[in-house]
Amino acid sequence: MTSKNSLKMLAIALFAGLFVFTSCKNKDGDKTEETAKLSIEFEKYELANGLDVVLHQDKSDPIVSLAIQYGVGSNREKTGRTGFAHLFEHMLFQESENVGQDQFFKKIQDAGGTLNGGTWKDGTIYYEIVPKNAMEMIMWLESDRMGYLINTVTESAFYNQQEVVQNEKRQRVDNNPYGHTNWVLDKNLYPEGHPYNWQVIGELVDLQNATVEDVREFYDRFYGPNNATLVLAGDFEIDEAKAMIEKYFGEIKRRQEVEPLQPQNITLAETKRLYHEDNFATAPQLNMVWPTVEQYTPDAYALDFLAEIISSGKKAPLYKVLVKEKDLTSQTSAYNNSQQLAGEFHIRITANNDKNLKDVEAGIFEAFTMFEKDGVTDRDIERIKAGLETQFYNGISSVLGKSFQLAQYNVFAGDPGFIEEDIENIKKVTKEDVMRVYNTYIKEKPFVMTSFVPKGKMELIADNSTKAPVVEEEIKENVAKTVEEKQEEIVKTPSNFDRTVEPTQGEAPALSIPESWTASLTNGIKVYGIEQNEVPTVNFSLVIEGGHLLDDKNKNGVANLMTDIMMEGTVNKTPLELEEEIELLGASINMYTTNESIIIRGNTLTRNFEKTMKLIEEILLEPRWDEEEFALIKTRTINQIKRAQANPNVVASNVYNKLLYGEDHIFSYPTSGTEASVEAITINDLKDFYTKNFSPSISTFHVVGKINKENALKNLKGLEAKWAAKEVTIPEYPVANNRDKASLYFVDIPNAKQSVINIGYIALPRTDKDFYPAEVMNYKLGGSFSGNVNLILREEKGYTYGARTNFSGTKIPGTFTASSSVRTNTTGESVQIFKDQIANYKNGISEEDLAFTKNALVKSNARRFETQFNLLGMLQEMSSYDLPANYIEGEEQIIKGMTLEQHKALANKYLDESKMAYLVVGDAATQFAQFKKMGFDEVKLLDKEGEEVKLKDVKM
Known part of the structure; x- marks a missing residue:
């Protein structure tokens, strides 16, 4: 699922990029550029059960987007029970009373669509984009998990997603440089019990201790229609959409009433200074955070401008002092993060290697002095506002972007049309406002500061720092947990119609390639x-x-x-x-x-x-x-x-x-x-x-x-x-697959919480006639969420956050690669699963799997031409490989004409697990030795440059 950070940044981008102009005509009919109000047309109404519904028609492409945002993020959790909102986001993708295990992804992909979800501190959102003929199907799916899910939450399904979420935490936090930074900042910025005191991903111990009963209670409190906003955007008819929404969502019963959360801004009595020796960092990093105010307040807008002015670009005081004058860093960053309940102003500086963070801190305050002296100019304000118009149009270039924007405005501002007020608030920001918020929230105010330094580089931390109590997971032997399932029939929640019957989709939109x-x-x-x-x-x-x-x-x-x-x-x-x-x-x-x-x-x-x-x-x-x-x-x-x-x-x-x-x-x-x-x-x-x-x-x-x-x-x-032409000769580098054995290579990253696995060899160029057929062949192996390797390693085993396989290639032969990041103590078994699945795939796939592949790839073309970015990519592919304007029609014919025999022949031609390179990057002390007993033709230990090292040089 989408991480809370990526979704939050998307939300910030949508909210920030809203300063817009529209053109109007003068008396002669010529267009003039004048500032005007802009709004996205929509209709909002409420069902009897409390569900807010927002409709937006956009018939530019034959697709629809459905987004449902629930008023629940990690801000609704309690100390000792953290990570539930994010964990439940995962649970809602598993199974419901009328939709089978792992069928949400498969059915959406089979319809040519895509789906995902995301959780952040203030909310959870689920979304689908599908060809318009599948609109009723996604309403069936979404309504089933809103009203007909909790009886299917079993011990085994819950345990599996606990494992997946823990692996997501390892991948995003534990196995990354500076991954624990936000944990340290939030623990010290917000007091115990404040809804922002913990991370969205949750504490590992809380995730491990959570029970099915906990999840059921959380679902009943927060996932009802009266705590949700549904946005439908795209190519549909209003009356038809309303009838479907009433049919599928109208009968879902209200749940517990959810009281709106009020702002809980905080102040600091004194500055807090902490440090952490980071296992993965090679350079020191300093973070400074000041408490500010919640979103949509006048000061929040001015703080956004302040962050841009002090840190972004060559005129920024932080850049002038830290980069140009003192050579302490090569990049400066600041941002204001105003959220539903409170706000934070961040400065983040990753220093040049071996630079002392106390010098970085001193440089930041020198930059503040420069800022106070130079002030803010009207030109500064003008250049920031100028980019926001383009950002706005980029944000609404897709139906999904508009769905997100309408949903978030409705949830947080109470009005999907808040866009007009948001724009006006941005336009009102003045240079005086920027200086005022600097003096109010930043100048001489207490802050939280973190010094993250490489292991053994304690001399680089800022003065007067105390050790942050970061808890790092110990690598243990993998012990599979057995969950006994009671073979009880799932109790069905009553419905006015037979929800076990999947809606028919009708004819998919015909391929319509834009004229070039x-x-x-x-x-x-x-x-x-x-x-x-x-x-x-x-x-x-x-x-x-x-x-x-x-x-x-x-x-x-x-x-x-x-x-x-x-x-x-x-x-x-x-x-x-x-x-x-x-x-x-x-x-x-x-x-x-x-x-x-x-x-x-x-x-x-x-x-x-x-x-x-x-x-x-x-x-x-x-x-x-x-x-x-x-x-x-x-x-x-x-x-x-x-x-x-x-x-x-x-x-x-x-x-x-x-x-x-x-x-x-x-x-x-x-x-x-x-x-x-x-x-x-x-x-x-x-x-x-x-x-x-x-x-x-x-x-x-x-x-x-x-x-x-x-x-x-x-x-x-x-x-x-x-620009005059000249002759340029581009070197040619012949390359071919000359591997003749299965080799296991291991690169040691001591104490790594996950192992990165890459398996493969040289395959074929994009220009080869077999390249696109090979991509089609690969789809069910690992080319999608429903690929075999992901279904086993993630959904069945819970060893990873995701696993995939793909062919890459240009005019030069690329690779076939199978890859994943897996929990350290499952490394050997995961490599073996990859190897076995690649081998088994050569035996052929079922008619059902081939039909799924064809549907997913052909029907997804309805989404292929929606944005300017999509179309630019199509043009670049055409020009790079000298393809005809209708090359996508040719790809469709390849898909539709694929037979089981052709599929099997391609798999046998391009997949040979006995001649692949198996690369593992992880903790050698606990994981390397096992590979000598796993039947590989050779097993080698390498350094980070790919050179062989002797075993005695590695601490085992």
């Missing part, structure tokens, strides 16, 4: 475009072939540094001036390196596309080569590389690539480079790379949005005229 256009510029740039007029924005990308392929193995990382330096000013604009120009347009421009290309991506309002493209011309054709910024970029990159060495997932990815591609292939080297290679790179290396390898002859421009072909090409005239 192409063009070629005189200097060789190929152009692909799609006009989509749903929101007044444009998304675009310029793809320059080469990227990491053009790196010299002896100076690896030049391409990556190139994309960073190109965004640091132009000949006529300083880095600060370029940054402000982009922000004042409400645009975003990013440049990054992939294995095979350098990409410039942009997002802007249609009315500002011309000015945005002028900046693209400057960035591309007039680089500044700023020596001071280059030094900062190198420091930042080296810091990132060092930190990645402590992240088990990054270690696994790097070693896996080295094992499969071999030292002679550039893909065995990380795109970012190594510490040594980056240190050796000079700015002249970047200039040489630019001179030799940037050319329109190997470039393709993609544009999607509210812009036609004529206007798009008109705004490319500058690049066409000014």
Whole structure:
């Protein structure tokens, strides 16, 4: 399920990005840009049982989104009974009285849809997006778990999800650098008993001690219709939708009345300073948090602006002091987190390696002094507001985004139409407001501070810090818990109709691929475009072939540094001036390196596309080569590389690539480079790379949005005229699968709470005729939540938060990979399960599984063209592999024509578990020895660079 953090950040993004303009016509009929109110049309009503219903029609795509938000997050829990809201989110995906075990995901995928849920401190939400013909089915599913679920919550089902949630905690918290930070902050910011005193994921001991009776009581209190908001958005008819909602939800009985929670803001009597030696961190990190105010208050809006002004961009005082002047860090971060009950203002600084956090603390207060002296300008306020319009349109570009927004406004503001007031509140923020909230909440006020430092680096903590009582799980032998199930028939809750009958779906929407256009510029740039007029924005990308392929193995990382330096000013604009120009347009421009290309991506309002493209011309054709910024970029990159060495997932990815591609292939080297290679790179290396390898002859421009072909090409005239073509030769690196045995490789991460598993070998390129058929073949093995490996390792065993298999490939052969992060004491068994499942899959699948695969893949095409981002991806795939505009039709025919015999033949051709590399990154002391007895052709211990080490060098 979705983590509370990702969902919360989505909610913050939706709430923050609401400063909008609309156009109106003057007396001559011409459009003028004037500020106007904007609202999303909706109808709200209430069922007799208390369920709030919000309907929003959007017929731009043949899909519907259903979101149900319950007024229950971790804020409704009690000390000693934490994690219940999140645990119950998981339980609601298991089974209900009329929907079988694990059928929620399978039925939605079978209909071509997707679903998930999320829990955060203030709420829980469940959602589905499906083709419109499946609307009644998702109402049946959602209503069944709202009103007809609790009788199915058995000991075994509950125990399984306890295990899954504990693995989620291990993956997100225990096995991550700085993972325990929020626990320490909240425990010390909020007093015992305050609803924000604990984490959404809960305490491990509480999760382990929870009982079925606890869960039943929690469900009865908080998961009734009178504590929920249902939002339906998309392509439907109002009267038909209302009738379905009444049929499926109207008969569900009210439950206990839930009293609204009132704000519980807190104050600190004194500053609290704590430290923790972090098992995974390679650099020290300082967090400072001040208590503020709840959401939707005038001060909350001003605090959002304050965070942006003091930390974001080259003008920010934190950046000037900590990055430019003192070289203490390469990045500064601050944000205000105003929630339903209380608010927090955060500053988070991950220091450069071996920098002392007491110096970082002193630097933060120097930055405050600078801020007090320089103040806030009208231009600061203007540039922040400028970006919010674009963010708003991005947030409502999908029916799901609108569903979330309407639901959250209804729950927290009591009105789905609160958007207009929210916008006005943002527009009212002044520079005086920003200074006022700084003086009220931050200046000379007590705070909570944490110093997280690498193991053995106590000298780096801030002064006067005390040890935080972080509890870390001990690695123990896996002991399977046996739960005896009473074979009792599930008692069915009475209903006005037979809920065991799944609604028929009718005919699925026909494939309708948006019309695209192409063009070629005189200097060789190929152009692909799609006009989509749903929101007044444009998304675009310029793809320059080469990227990491053009790196010299002896100076690896030049391409990556190139994309960073190109965004640091132009000949006529300083880095600060370029940054402000982009922000004042409400645009975003990013440049990054992939294995095979350098990409410039942009997002802007249609009315500002011309000015945005002028900046693209400057960035591309007039680089500044700023020596001071280059030094900062190198420091930042080296810091990132060092930190990645402590992240088990990054270690696994790097070693896996080295094992499969071999030292002679550039893909065995990380795109970012190594510490040594980056240190050796000079700015002249970047200039040489630019001179030799940037050319329109190997470039393709993609544009999607509210812009036609004529206007798009008109705004490319500058690049066409000014950018001359040159010949660029991209190196070829032959690669093939030459593995002839099953090899087990183990990388030691002492005391790791999970093991990262990557299994596979070189497979085939995206351009191979078998590539897409192989993807179809893989779907039931591990290409979806309902894949065999996930159903066993997560749903049956409870060993992991997720397991998957996939084929990757471009013009260069990619890999077949099976992967997961599993509880440490299940490592050996999990590897064996992967191996067995890959082997068994070659025996063929059932007719039912093949039908499921076909339905899931074909019907999901209804969701494939909804947003500009989706369409941009389609254009990039077309151009990268020279595919026809209707290539998705060809993919559909491959799916529909797949037979059991073809499926089996593909599995036998591309899956051979006896010749794969089996990589495990985890705790060698407890997990390595067992693999010598598991029948592998060879078993090797490797270091984090993928080099073999002797067993005596590892503490066992």
